[in-house]
Amino acid sequence: MKNQIRNYLSAIFLMLLTICCNKKETAESTTSKLTDTATIDTVISNTDSTKQETATNDTLFNANYESGTLNSGIANVFATKATATDAAYMLSPGVNSNYAIAHKVTLGLSGYYSNDAYRSEADALNVPDALFFPGMERRYEFSVYLKDWGQWNSENPPYGDNIFQLKVTGGDPVPVRILTKRNTIVARYDASGNGIIISDFRPQINKWIDFRIDVKWTLDNTGYFKIYTRYEGETDYTLRLQNLNARTFTGTKLQNGQKGYIKWGVYREAGKDADGNVIIADNILTRIAYHDNIRIIKLD
Helix, strand or coil: CHHHHHHHHHHHHHHHHHHHHHHHHHHHHHHHHHHHHHHHHHHHHHHHHHHHHHHCCEEEEEECCCCCCCCCCCCCCECCCCCCCCCEEEECCCCCCCCEEEEEEECCCHHHEECCEEEEEEECCCCHHHCECCCCEEEEEEEEEEECCCCCCCCCCCCCEEEEEEEECCCCCCCEEEEEECCEEEEEECCCEEEEEECCCHHHCCCEEEEEEEEECCCCCCEEEEEEEEECCCCCCEEEEEEEEECCCCCCCHHHCCCEEEEEEEEECCCECCCCCECCHHHCCEEEEEEEEEEEEECC
């Protein structure tokens, strides 16, 4: 009888010991799973934070010309539609880099005439990430060098020489263009807006000027653009011109596939006299502009 009781107690002891061990293992397993879950949550949180941080400074397009090619190694970037052999060419150095692109236009010569004007411009019309539509918020940056830019010495008609454009397809007014006008650099926007960016650019001839344009593209008056510049030797950008509480996307044909895109180079708004001859103000026949570091950054 004593042996039976001893065996019975031993069996109960072993059963209790097994239960306790299982509980310990279960507790340890649960703790491990919680720790793993907490770690995963932290990673997800950090990843989301990184994505959010990246989204506020996300480079969508970058033509820095370090490929040494006229399209900067970007498929569907076109350097020019002008046929002159020197309408677009590579040069060295660029802005603290090996290469940049040059555009040249000489009035009166057919090789520099394209798209119904004397122009030689690169564009990113067929690069999806470079396009803009209502609802987007973008930063556009570029550097320009006005090579031996002839100066105005009279009050001849101030035809502009465009050096950068934010355009829309379909023939609607250009949302924002930057151009020289006599000895100033100005912005034209929408159908009739005008503003001075640099009142006298002559001290900056044959020097690099960095431009930055922040835009919120809208179809109502909640949009804006802000234009900044930075001269050689400067660290910070200076706000030069802004248009707030404005409609910035000028297109009216979105239902027909209209889109916004960028152009950079030289586009001369040469006038004509009564006989159809090109008016050459102050005998300024040729304009050459260098461009480098054309970037589009996502801000939204």
